[in-house]
Amino acid sequence: MKILFLGTHGQFNLGDELLLETFLSQLGSEHQYAVNSYAPSFTQGMLKPRFNVQAFHTTRELPRFLKHLLTSNLLFFGGGSIIKELYASVGRNPYSTLLMILATVTFAKQIARKKVVMSNIGVGPLMTPRGEMLARWILNQVDFLSVRDEKSHRTTLKLGLSPLKVNLVPDAVFANPPEVFLPDPKPSPPSNKTRIALNLNFDIENPAAWEPFLKSLAGSLKHIHSETPLELHALPMQSKFKANDDLSVLKGFAERIPEIPFIWHDPQTAQEAAEIIAGVDVVLAERLHTLVISSILGKPFYGLVYDVKVQELVDYLDMTEYSRNINQPFAAEELTAGIRSVFASHEQIAVHLCERSANLRMKLGMYFDVLKAKAIPR
Numbered sequence: 500m501k502i503l504f505l506g507t508h509g510q511f512n513l514g515d516e517l518l519l520e521t522f523l524s525q526l527g528s529e530h531q532y533a534v535n536s537y538a539p540s541f542t543q544g545m546l547k548p549r550f551n552v553q554a555f556h557t558t559r560e561l562p563r564f565l566k567h568l569l570t571s572n573l574l575f576f577g578g579g580s581i582i583k584e585l586y587a588s589v590g591r592n593p594y595s596t597l598l599m600i601l602a603t604v605t606f607a608k609q610i611a612r613k614k615v616v617m618s619n620i621g622v623g624p625l626m627t628p629r630g631e632m633l634a635r636w637i638l639n640q641v642d643f644l645s646v647r648d649e650k651s652h653r654t655t656l657k658l659g660l661s662p663l664k665v666n667l668v669p670d671a672v673f674a675n676p677p678e679v680f681l682p683d684p685k686p687s688p689p690s691n692k693t694r695i696a697l698n699l700n701f702d703i704e705n706p707a708a709w710e711p712f713l714k715s716l717a718g719s720l721k722h723i724h725s726e727t728p729l730e731l732h733a734l735p736m737q738s739k740f741k742a743n744d745d746l747s748v749l750k751g752f753a754e755r756i757p758e759i760p761f762i763w764h765d766p767q768t769a770q771e772a773a774e775i776i777a778g779v780d781v782v783l784a785e786r787l788h789t790l791v792i793s794s795i796l797g798k799p800f801y802g803l804v805y806d807v808k809v810q811e812l813v814d815y816l817d818m819t820e821y822s823r824n825i826n827q828p829f830a831a832e833e834l835t836a837g838i839r840s841v842f843a844s845h846e847q848i849a850v851h852l853c854e855r856s857a858n859l860r861m862k863l864g865m866y867f868d869v870l871k872a873k874a875i876p877r
């Protein structure tokens with residue numbers, strides 16, 4: 500089959516690129532794929548020769564997009580928080596994503612007469628009646644729909660979709676076993692410091708909470724370091740393409756804590772990010788797929804919850820106790836106690852995450868078998 504695969508690609512976000520690789524691996528290398536990207540050469544080079552892929556620019560190649568839409572057998576949206584209003588911190592029209600997807604899905608169904616699949620997506624936040632209306636128009640046209648968390652599932656039912664239409668499944672990246680990320684795992688060298696991989700993401704739900712959060716985080720890490728020497732490892736999941744990318748934010752944050760050693764990394768693939776995670780003792784992160792990779796590798800983490808999808812993930816993993824919603828005010832001492840609780844329960848958390856990830860991987864294996872049988876008939 501020829502499959503037109505749409506998502507947020509080519510923005511050098513390691514989580515988005517990992518989702519794309521995961522879906523294509525699950526769907527199979529025997530198909531032809533057309534994939535949108537803000538950096539088509541990068542995306543095509545990343546996927547070849549494993550997959551037969553033609554990448555086209557997301558915004559600059561409308562004729563090629565329409566050609567692929569008209570000649571493909573299937574329109575496939577894979578993963579990501581795509582049915583949502585944008586936060587003010589993004590700096591764009593809050594409905595821009597919804598309107599773009601509505602136009603695409605409506606053209607595919609009403610003009611091109613194509614089957615539309617949305618798999619393992621996030622639905623929300625939808626903060627206004629207009630946002631809910633646009634989301635309802637989109638989802639009612641989808642032939643096969645699955646969402647990746649309980650909140651998305653509740654939101655789709657609130658919009659009026661039938662429970663028989665909405666499948667609840669884990670984030671697709673959990674389909675990957677540890678060896679996808681670490682084909683040749685090596686033991687970490689011993690250290691007299693506690694090594695923490697730190698990931699920060701500027702695009703939080705409540706922009707007014709960002710500066711207070713950074714102050715509390717800096718105070719917490721300084722306090723822990725005064726009693727338990729730390730070594731921080733930068734773990735940016737996006738280090739280019741936009742202002743306030745993860746690497747820039749981490750560099751700014753490092754200036755607040757000059758007394759703590761900071762080891763700089765700039766991973767360009769999910770596998771390189773996984774090597775950083777494997778080499779530390781604890782992960783302290785906002786990004787969803789940083790926490791997902793940590794879970795697959797059995798690396799204890801403390802989740803910095805910046806929006807609903809991360810809250811749903813930590814709830815789904817039974818890790819709420821080891822997380823903090825950074826959109827709400829809190830004292831540095833509260834964060835200190837939370838991070839220390841991960842230190843204290845390190846082995847138990849590692850075992851728990853390995854068991855939970857293995858269970859989710861099994862569920863996803865069964866789910867993708869059903870998806871391929873229904874959406875990609877032989």
